Amino acid sequence: MNLRFSLNGEQTALDVSPWRRLLDVLREDLALTGTKEGCGEGECGACTVLVDGEAVCSCLVAAGQVEGREVRTVEGLGDGAVARAVREELVSFGGTQCGICTPGIAVCAVRALEREPDASRDRLRELLAGNICRCTGYQLIVDALECAAARGRGEGAE
Amino acid sequence: MADPSRVSGDPALAVGVSIPRVDGRAKVRGRALYVDDLTAEGMLHGQTVRSRVPHGVLRAIRQDPDFDWSGITVATAADIPGENVVALIEDDQPALVPIGGRVRHPDEAVALVAAPTRARAREAADHIELDIEPLPASFTIEESLAGEVVLYGDDNVMRRFDVQKGQDVERALAEADFVIDGTYRTGPQEQMYIEPQGVMAAWDDQGACRLTGSMQCPYYVHKAIARLTALPPEKVVIAQSVTGGGFGGKEEYPSMIGAHAAVLARASGAPVKLVYDRDEDIGATTKRHPARVHHRLGVMKDGTIVAQDVDVVLDGGAYVTLSPVVLSRAVLHATGPYRCPNVRIVGRAVATNVSPHGAFRGFGAPQTTFPYERQIDKAARQLGIEPFEMRRRNMLELGDETATGQTLSYSVGGPAALARAEAAAGSAPPRELAPAEQGTPVRRGRGLAFYYHGAGFTGSGEEKLAGRATVALCEGGGFEVRSSSTDIGQGTLTIFAQLAAAALGVDVGLVRVPEPETGSVPDSGPTVASRTCMVVGGVVERAASALRRRIEAWADEQGIDAPMDELGRRAAGELGEISETAQYSPPPGIEWDDDSYTGSAYAVYGWAACVVDVAVDLDTYEVQVERCIHAVDVGKAIHPIIVKGQIEGGTLQALGWALWEHVAYERGSVVNRRMTDCIVPTFADAPELETIIVEEPYPHGPHGAKGVGEIPMDGPAAAVANALEDALGAPFDAVPALPEHIARALAQAERAPVSKNEREVIS
């Protein structure tokens, strides 16, 4: 099919089978390899992207399902205050180790903090429960996001 | 909340400061390239056809004549140009089972397929039929020891180690006031790095073979591929791509995948990428060795330990792989960080028809730490001695001797770790407290574990290995650290940059640490055994110091007096690239006898204490870890946040192993091959981790640093089991303790008026 959708803010059209996984279309056809595959079955969250602002596992989405919709990947998170704070604090707090989970966590966290800027540590843990990280034990990620949230609310140092 | 320190321009501050990880920005933007992100002109996708039979003889490989094979390459053992072996410790494992050869486990690779798309490759693999004549198989430690099916030697014992100390241990046990006798089982564990394993291979016109992939040890892969391809070493190049976690799981298996990718690329004449799906990764790659440990502990009424008799059996799986080394570490850690005059340890690794078990953080030590920390806890309970006090009375201190007769003369951080954990933990929570919002009865308990972990290779391992590293002054005046140590998430690139910058006296931003590629970097030894910072980091530091001296000598000759960064720029302009390579040399006083298993088992040890508070839901038997306090002695934290991240990552893996992570086998094959049922802890399962970094410097490590990677994995499982016993009054002697196990243990404890624990004590 001729698939049309908005990708990271730009209208995109390409000829693909509607049944292919969105993950593969992004990685293979569009060379957006920031979206990772950890399990291919909706369990790890490494493949998280935003579709119309909702965080979804792109390994579970068929390409045809995003026709006419807005898709945002880690490459297109932009330089808004929340996105910048999430990226910078993940690095400075040690919230990324091997980094394979990091793009998915960044995408999910940006959405979470844009919706719930006051999210507590426990709430952050709930919001990110679909993203698995095997390296960090999560503590430093939660620290990073707590700080990013404060910055997003204009409390922390820029 | 920790406040991370920001970058500092002062080189004197390069060490001990948490600079932003050098690879952090690329990772957080999704720009870091992992193996599956790589592609090449005309690249094919590989797929592996596996035996699906645990034991048998391969009679034939057939391609379905009705399938369209156009554009597809099929390779078998006959396509291997060199030796059909995955070279490691013994040469018993083939890369592909040949016709007429023995299939020894259900995930054994038999044939390979390459196709232009992954889907086509998968489809083609499904159209290859194997004819395997089945043989009787054995799947457990007990079946292997019974010896009805002989898989290795004449008794299935792949390796045995013995440690003896003091007088006859039976006599010592007979003279003890109490003997605690217990049998412990720990289960297999999946590393579950989030990036599945994969390697890409290509051959060039000159007949050289180049592999790029997700791996811990490029030179292990190099050795294996050179043998497999019969190429001279310089014609085999192994490059590490950014690697999404390893934890030991990418120590040996990349040699297997690399072998397969190399064979397929040669047979097809195209570059081949072989990346596993999650189910294949869980099914085929190595797990932590399942273990059975029988432990007898002799104690006096005042709590003094007088004897330990330990029998350790590991299930090695179908091939020897790394089992001897894992067993060695299991044995050397089996009596714990305690003074004990009389010791007998027997360790055996046995063969089964299960995919080989292998390296996983802790490397045998968690399997023996669990038993001894359960035993000492039972002894304390029996004697009415408070758990911290029981450890304090017996713990190794400066000047004490270990089970192998090593006198500890420096860097004994045990007492400090125990004290810091005790102070942070405060008093235990009340045992029963039903939170109103839950409305279900909950029982609480607290458990302690105390342990140590030898850093670096065992015995004379480091000396034999003689790891090397190079520091170079490059064009333009930048510096480069070249070593084969990989960054698999644990921060090697950043820490090496810090160590080199500090030794050179330049800003850390001037030091580059590229991902290793054999041929361009010296062999620093494998990235395992908590040795990267302590051993290779020390070598990097020495190479950097030598380079600094050389540049300074040149500057003296030229009569130039300037800071190092300027000297570097000018020297690079005049002299071009110059470099210094250093080699590991062991610290003085380290002697080890491999035959008697006596002497200095490790140059130094890390020490740790872990306190866990659990709440058990008495309706569902679910366990909540409410607090986890972990004090770990690392010598010196070169980068405190990286160290904290290492401790916390390891701690959660250990809690997972204790409570949730269960790999189920049926006839040698993993049944739960998906992340849905082979679960690891999520953000929501993880407790807030309370981490305490203890620094008891190692005089021969860089700035005092010793290993940190593995020790956090060793003890928390015992702390959890001790907490469960504290909460429920029933013994928990197996890992993992799933809700069904807890229900069973409680039912048993109710039936038996005297607890199992007490019955096992002979006074």
Ligand code: FES
């Ligand atoms: S790859 Fe999509 S959830 Fe794991």
Ligand code: FES
């Ligand atoms: S950083 Fe490795 S999985 Fe999260």
